Amino acid sequence: MKRVLRNTISLILVSIFLSVCLINVAYSEQITLVYAHWFGNVDYAGQAKAAVEAYMKLNPNIKVEILHIPWAQYWVKIPAMCAAKEGPDVFNIDSAALRDFVDMGVLEEITPALLKKLGIDLSTYHPFIWKEVKIYGKLWTIPYGVNPSYLIYNKTMFDKAGVNYPNANWTWNEFLTAAKKLTEPASGLTPGKFGTLTNPALVNYWAQYIWQNGGEILNTQRTKCLLDQPKAIEAMQWIQDLIIKHKVAPPPDALQAMGGLPFMSGRIGMYTGWTGIGVLSYNQIKDFEWATTILPKHPTTGKRTPVTRVGGEQVAIYKESKHKEEAIKFAKFLADYMGTGGIGFIPADTKLWEKYFINHPRTSKVAKASIKMLEYARPNPYTNKFTELDTITQEEVNLMYSGEKTAEQAMKDATRRVDALLASIKKK
């Protein structure tokens, strides 16, 4: 009896021991990846979540934890996490910050050899993508989308004002004429309607007007600001006139009061700036009809250059990730999945265009104009400390928009300040 009891207890203990060992083995084979993003849009975040779930289903030994950090805190928290050697394995990154992150040394270079080893083929991606995302000639992210600017217009406002819809033959002149006809001044507490609107951000709006006019933002080496040149000043003067002289665009504080997507207010006739994935919100519009077309061209140069951004539609791999290859494979899967979501951008992979962008119900209204504008795209003049450069130019442009500085004054002051910033980067 005693022997039976002893043997039974021994058997139970051995079973427990073996079970613990097996559990440990199972857990030690499981890989956990942390994926960080800032997505506030429900459709966009939903697509990312679905991508993660699909990936985990296909790879039962991999667990992907989503780390959501709101945009405002993202650019503080991610560098802090990387500094603490606790960066997420995979994280979305914006083009404006990419160069700084590369210089921080926290991103893993995605080499052609690594891509070949992992069987990842990026050959069907649109060639413009590489102009935007490659830094120092090297690849640091897996991009999945791109967006140029186009002309979006409020058809209902056009119908009410009896103005013909925009077409491919429009120049800046026809645009201005239509904007004047669409504008209704404010009356008492009733807000007015504007033919168009502006934006103080370089890569969201006014860079395209300078380029179309034959000017430049920076020199080729990105060491000198060229905003004080006549062509740039001329273009900015045209924009300032929209607000101050012709009064067809809202002043800065009125613009701020309209929120993040002013076109949705129904008080704007047309917008030519970069809207990114704004189409996801525009699809919710019920109060008026809208449509898109290509940008008006410059009346003299005939240029139609848009502002085009890969922006945040790319994911990077943390250099100190303990599972780099798994992270890259997940990043590629995520990129492909995001490209099939119809979530507002042109998929980087051209194979996905027909089904998931041109004919997708969420993006069909912007697809034709977007893809056409991509033909005219040129990369943005990103530099190190671009957020500071952006702040400088926005400050000067806002003073120009409010009429406190002339276009020439604002551009000369912006040039002086940007040159000082670029010089400080060079010294490093």
Next chain:
Amino acid sequence: MKKRQIQKVIVGYSFLAPSLILVFTFILYPLVWSIYISLCDWPSFGTPTYIGFKNYINLFRDSRWWRSLVHSIYFMLNIPISILLAMLVAIIMNQSLKGIILFRTLYYLPVISPSIAVALVWALIYNTDFGILNYFLSLLGINGPKWLASTKWAMPAVILYSIWKGVGYNMVIYLAGLQGIPESLYEAAKIDGASSWTLFRYITLPMLSPTTFFLIIMGIIGGFRVFDVIYVMTHGGPGDATVTPLYYIYQQAFQWFRMGYASSIAWLLFVFIFSATLVQWYIRKSWVFGE
């Protein structure tokens, strides 16, 4: 005896230990670290590079920093206006009238309203396109300014909002001060034939001077540290017309990744706040009753 004293000390510090650990971890250590960082070039990641006092030298040459300081001092115009208004309102609220509690609550409501939300509402009030402020001014035949879109009027707009937001708090402090003034002083003065103005000038005002002193100190410290209303209403604009020291620290540290430089601004700001408080402390004897 000595052994008992040592035991008492050990027991005392043992009880203090949790708090001391928290103070050391979250206050003292970060303070010392920030002093070191202010002597470094550090973009908030990687190893800080020691550069000595270069950040402070650059700061003295930084016109944006000096402008932010001037903006802060400009913002402090709200202090005397807020204090005078609060004193007046407190004197009125210090009556035993029907419904007085409702009025006290109404005046205090802006204090407890969420800053971000009310700042957004005020931004709409100031709107040049459809804001009600310019609308009411137009009814009086006045062409309202561009408020938040004007370098001249943006700071006055922020000051006006701050007065509205802060009067309630100052009023409550003054109410407490008023109710601490002995009634016998007023009775004695009335017997001697003192007028209302005399009562106010020679009794109320001096007896409230410690409260006024406290509110001025807190107002000055708050003026140097103003951030939330700037962040929500103006983002430091138009241009840099409303950039204040704290907003500049935020820009340097969290937007432009210059943590070392931001730390040097923070320490220089501390020197200014400390100096201003010290000056106030030393001159208090000339006007604060009971000092």
